Amino acid sequence: MSGAANPVQPMCPCEGEDPEKLAQFEQRIAEGVHIEPGDWMPEAYRQGMLRMAEHHANSEIIGALPEGEWITRAPSLRRKLALTAKVQDEVGHGQMLYRVSQELGKSRDDMLRDLVMGKTKYHNCFNYPAPTWGDIAMIQWLIDGAAIMNQKTLADGAYGPYVRTMNRINMEEAFHFKSGEDMVLTLMSGTKLQKQMTQDAFDRWWAVSLMFFGPHDKPGAETMPAMRWRMKIEKNDSLRQRFVNRFAPAAKDLGLIINVCAKDEHGYVTSVREDEQCVRDEATGNWGFTDPDWDEFFRVIRGNGPCNAHRLNLRRFSHEQGDWVRRAGAHGTITTPPAA
Amino acid sequence: MSKRRHITYEFDGDLPEGTGDDAHWVVYTRKNAGGPARWAGYLDAVDVDLALQYSREHYGLDEACVGTLIHRHDAMTDSEYGLEPLSPASAKGDDGEPWVVFVQKGRGNIHIEAGLVHAPNARTAIARGIASFAGGKVTNVRVVLQADCHEAMQEDLAIWREHDLSYKYARGYSKDVRAKWRTFRDEADLEGYRAGDIKEHF
Numbered sequence: 001m002s003g004a005a006n007p008v009q010p011m012c013p014c015e016g017e018d019p020e021k022l023a024q025f026e027q028r029i030a031e032g033v034h035i036e037p038g039d040w041m042p043e044a045y046r047q048g049m050l051r052m053a054e055h056h057a058n059s060e061i062i063g064a065l066p067e068g069e070w071i072t073r074a075p076s077l078r079r080k081l082a083l084t085a086k087v088q089d090e091v092g093h094g095q096m097l098y099r100v101s102q103e104l105g106k107s108r109d110d111m112l113r114d115l116v117m118g119k120t121k122y123h124n125c126f127n128y129p130a131p132t133w134g135d136i137a138m139i140q141w142l143i144d145g146a147a148i149m150n151q152k153t154l155a156d157g158a159y160g161p162y163v164r165t166m167n168r169i170n171m172e173e174a175f176h177f178k179s180g181e182d183m184v185l186t187l188m189s190g191t192k193l194q195k196q197m198t199q200d201a202f203d204r205w206w207a208v209s210l211m212f213f214g215p216h217d218k219p220g221a222e223t224m225p226a227m228r229w230r231m232k233i234e235k236n237d238s239l240r241q242r243f244v245n246r247f248a249p250a251a252k253d254l255g256l257i258i259n260v261c262a263k264d265e266h267g268y269v270t271s272v273r274e275d276e277q278c279v280r281d282e283a284t285g286n287w288g289f290t291d292p293d294w295d296e297f298f299r300v301i302r303g304n305g306p307c308n309a310h311r312l313n314l315r316r317f318s319h320e321q322g323d324w325v326r327r328a329g330a331h332g333t334i335t336t337p338p339a340a
Numbered sequence: 341m342s343k344r345r346h347i348t349y350e351f352d353g354d355l356p357e358g359t360g361d362d363a364h365w366v367v368y369t370r371k372n373a374g375g376p377a378r379w380a381g382y383l384d385a386v387d388v389d390l391a392l393q394y395s396r397e398h399y400g401l402d403e404a405c406v407g408t409l410i411h412r413h414d415a416m417t418d419s420e421y422g423l424e425p426l427s428p429a430s431a432k433g434d435d436g437e438p439w440v441v442f443v444q445k446g447r448g449n450i451h452i453e454a455g456l457v458h459a460p461n462a463r464t465a466i467a468r469g470i471a472s473f474a475g476g477k478v479t480n481v482r483v484v485l486q487a488d489c490h491e492a493m494q495e496d497l498a499i500w501r502e503h504d505l506s507y508k509y510a511r512g513y514s515k516d517v518r519a520k521w522r523t524f525r526d527e528a529d530l531e532g533y534r535a536g537d538i539k540e541h542f
Contacts, residue, residue, distance in 0.1 A: 039421060082507040082508070089402065102361070109358040113358055164450055168380065168381055171403070188524075250533065255524075319355065329362060
């Protein structure tokens with residue numbers, strides 16, 4: 001799962017590019033032609049696609065960490081099998097996306113090293129805690145639901161290898177989402193305690209889900225290179241509204257209350273008030289919602305979220321623990337595994 | 341609660357020197373015996389045994405299929421990408437080694453196995469592949485020496501896909517989910533939600 005559409009940063013103008021080739025490239029994009037490896041592309045496009053695919057790949061493997069912690073505590077064998085398969089899927093998605101990135105010019109080894117050294121980013125939503133099984137249900141229902149919405153638009157992008165990979169990933173994400181929906185439905189059909197656990201988890205993840213699509217679009221976003229070159233297809237605010245229109249009524253029908261929450265530095269809710277804006281506008285058909293705390297969003301991006309250090313350090317621990325395996329595979333060098 | 345999740349790891353300094361990337365492999369799956377191999381994804385592995393194992397356990401379990409086919413990424417040769425479909429050429433001949441030909445119907449599509457040609461080198465194999473399989477309907481032809489293609493087929497494996505895999509597929513939940521929703525929503529709302537599901541998520 002990932003919200004890879006959103007790390008697109010301002011890209012440098014195409015200075016120094018051949019104007020004729022650039023015009024041909026832009027015309028192809030406008031006509032809906034896919035760009036394949038070996039085709040000419042502006043350097044800014046290659047860098048932008050690399051940044052986007054690498055961020056997406058990083059998000060997939062870091063995204064496996066909070067759920068991976070729950071495999072041993074899944075409440076039934078079927079849930080355990082499903083969660084194991086899901087975590088494996090996410091790591092597999094990371095592998096596929098690193099391969100797409102490699103074709104754009106960066107080695108996988110460098111990408112993994114840059115990730116654990118904090119030189120590159122991953123999606124913000126994985127820097128929050130998942131203290132209960134209800135959080136795992138919410139990650140699969142809300143975050144994977146948001147991810148599919150986002151990734152379905154990315155599958156309409158222009159870069160062939162990324163499009164093929166998105167189509168494959170979306171097929172697997174559908175299982176993640178459906179499994180999460182089943183878990184939420186089960187919990188909300190359960191005991192009073194289970195319902196309360198689900199509401200608490202929903203409170204922790206609703207605003208995070210709204211942030212998933214990234215900050216508000218800048219004016220003229222559709223004419224900037226990221227959208228003009230069909231690296232991303234839909235604006236952040238438009239995707240967010242579609243998400244709310246689908247999930248707000250579903251949550252309410254399930255008996256969940258959509259709250260505006262304050263959180264402490266560990267990501268736990270300290271106070272709640274019902275979101276009075278979360279009603280359907282009969283004229284537009286859109287559901288209203290209170291904006292998430294964008295200061296928190298940027299604080300987490302800068303590395304100061306509840307779990308940033310924990311996630312990165314655990315990834316580094318795994319990377320260093322696996323070093324002897326990689327050396328054995330690459331060079332036939334057999335060394336003693338490190339003590340855990 | 342696992343103790344592992346509460347351990348705080350602390351690190352100083354840089355990482356050990358990197359090992360470089362393992363070999364890249366391209367993975368295809370076969371939906372049925374005798375059917376074509378269809379592109380599924382990529383993996384990195386140091387040798388063919390590990391690559392086949394990964395392909396079975398990842399791609400081979402993620403969809404209904406009867407086997408996987410892999411080849412190293414550097415073993416494939418693709419034709420150049422044009423904007424128009426490749427026209428049939430008249431490159432005939434059956435000398436040389438057997439090459440597996442994969443075709444891509446359009447830019448952005450996946451490569452699908454089309455058949456075999458014999459040729460003394462990749463360039464000739466591409467020309468013969470276009471002549472035999474393009475038919476003015478594909479934009480790219482990929483050739484790989486048959487000797488460089490490796491397969492893991494269900495019939496050759498003692499244990500693979502023998503257990504209930506419904507927990508891995510969205511359809512494994514559909515019936516239960518619909519039944520559970522009925523306690524929260526009436527049938528008309530449920531049908532609208534299901535239509536949205538297909539539009540937004542599947």
